Structures are given as C-alpha cells and as structure tokens.
Amino acid sequence: MKKTLFWGRLAAAFMLLAITAFTAYAAGGAKYAFNSKKALKDKGSAKFNESVTALALVNDMKTGWNLGNTLDANAKSGLESETSWGQPLATKKQIDALSAAGFKTIRLPVSWKNHIIDDKYTIDPAWMARVKQVVDWAISDGMYVILNDHHDNFENEGAMSYGDGYYPSSLNYNESLRFVRNLWAQISLAFNKGYDEHLIFEVLNEPRLRGHAHEWNYNPSCTACKDAVSNLNKLNQLALDTIRASGKNNKNRFVMVTGLAASMNSFTSQSSWKLPNDSAEGRLLLSVHLYVPYPFAMQNPGVSEFTENLTAELSYDFEWLNEHFVKKGVPVVIGEYGATNKNNTEDRVKWFKFFVSESRKYGMVACLWDNGDWNARNTFEEKFGFFNREEGTFYFPEIIEAIMETLQVDFANKN
Known part of the structure; x- marks a missing residue:
C-alpha cells in the first residue's frame, strides 16, 4: 500500500x-525550445579586441552597402528563397568587388521565420550555413558585417500563430518572445567565438505596427503606439540578454538596436523608447533609417531636384541624433539610406555628397540600401539599385564616386 x-x-x-x-x-x-542537435555551432576561434570603443568602431566602418532583396527574401522557404525576389545568388566575387570599390561595411538583411523547420523554432541548418558563408566572405575581405533579423514582423494587428515571427503588441508578446529568444539564441550559437568585433548584430529591422494607421509614424496620443514602444523595449532587452548569455565573444559583441520602424519619429515624438540595459559597457549602437527629405529620396513621384531648401531636414536629423546619442557615447549607424532613381543622377549626386558629408561630420556610418532595382523607365518607386550583381559593376558610378570622394574629403578635414 x-x-x-x-x-x-x-x-x-x-x-x-x-x-x-x-x-x-x-x-x-x-528559455529555449529549438533542437540544439540540429543547430549550427560556431567552431572558430577569433580574438575579440575589447579595447575598441563604439565610437572608434563606427568611425572605422566608414561607409556601407546592403545586400537587399536577397537573404531577406521571405516569399519561399529553403535555399531557393534567396533568388525568389529576382536577385541572383550572392557570390564572393560580388563581395570582393564591393570591397575593392571602397565599401568597408556590408549589412546583411536576413529573414528567418520562413526557414523554421519544426514546431520548436529550429532554423534550417542549411540556411544558417548559407548565411554564415556570405558573412565569412565579407569578413575575409576585412569588412565589417551587420547581421540582422529582417522581414519577420507579422503583417497585421491580429493574433499571431506559431512561426509568424514577432509583433510589438501586448496581444502578441508571448509568441514574439518565443520567436525572438529562440532565433537569437541560434544566431548566437552559430556566430560567436569565431568572429571578432568585425561582426555586429542588429536585433530587429524596422519593428512596427504593420497594418496600423501609425505603422510608420509614432503618435503620442495613440494607445497602440505606446503599447508597441513598451513591447519593443522588452523585445530589444530580451534579444540583447540572449546574445550576452551565449558568452565568449558575444559577451562583448557590438549590438544595434532601434525604435519603431527605425524612424527618427520614434525617437523625437516623446515616446518612452529606451536603450536596453547592457551587461557590457559601451557596446550598444543606435540603428536608424534615413530616406530624407522624403519627397526627394523616396516619394513617387515627389520631387526630382535637390535644392538648398531641402537640406534643412537632413541637417536637423543629423544634429538631433548627435545631440541625443553620439554626444552621450552611443554612436549612430544609419542602417539604410538612399535616394530613389528618378532619372535625376546629377541631383542624386548632390544629395549623396551632402548626406555622406553630414553623416561623417558627426561620426556616423551610413549603409546604402540596394534592392537591385534601378530602372526608372515606368515608375520612380523603390528604385534603389546601385550595384549590378551580375556584372560586378555599378549602374551609377557617379554616385559611388561621390560617396567615396566625400568620405576622403571628410577624413582629410578631420586629420
């Protein structure tokens, strides 16, 4: 009994x-649900230079380029997803050409949720290996690499299901927590002791209230916006804690965090957004995207002439970021910038010269957004193609020359 x-x-x-x-x-x-037996593990060994400060790092990153519409394509799963948005496979030859042209930094936008292979948030090891291959190509060229989580923001305000990614709302916080935690645990496992300070993690790309009226612009009187900031703060903290908990080089790795939609508006509109608390000192970078002034840089049709009266907004944004972050020891990385092709190369050259000059004046690094689409024959919308990935040449060499020449003039003035 x-x-x-x-x-x-x-x-x-x-x-x-x-x-x-x-x-x-x-x-x-x-804590973690993913299948650790299938997860890719970093077997490398690289010495992380802990003496490098955030300001020195960003200064050395100089100027960057985005491998857009490639590893971030989320229309399919499996390795074939890389070309599903019409861009060719990334190659070492492409990376070598970009490095030779003067780009010191490459930002790798990567989507992950379409590569979950089970009910435990396990990322396809073949996909992780492919991402690792591209990272290694850039690292071997002496470039800095920004590795992020890109198009994994759920598409509307409704309740998410398993594997839908994340959404910065209280309704979807628990599912978002599980996705973000398991994702960054796996990335941290695959990228750690084998990578020094040249590898930078960017937690989330343009996290926002997709499908909401204020998807792109924070409104202080909007309850959903306030809730989104609160939840984004928690997700940023969660991702950072997960990275740090993986130990080794990730204890000190530089990490980029952003506000809602990576927009200036999310910082300047009296929101409660804040930088996460970090166990490592001086290792956080602010991530922001600047397509300004909007009528010239992105709006279709907008305006195609870059006149002096359009410089004020750009100058204000740089001055504000400098005052509120750079001066306080938090460097700024402009993860995306660019001006869409409106058959106005001469004016775009002027814009790029001004933009790069302003960014470097305040010690910021800017990464050119390149989605491969350059032909403005029928529309000006999202024509951010600069590098011909098939030929290894540039569609607008005048713009690339303007970026590099302005960079050199800026350094000459500083020295």
Missing part, C-alpha cells in the same frame, strides 16, 4: 512538473 502511494505521489509530482513547465512555456517563460 505504501509503495502504491509513493509511486502515485511521484507520478502526480511529475505530472505537476510537466504541467507547470508547459504553462511557463505557453506564457513565454521557457
């Missing part, structure tokens, strides 16, 4: 333990 009672109590205890564990996981309490 006593044995029966003992085993009965033991079974009940195990049942309670299982129920508690499941309840904690359902509420976002479990």
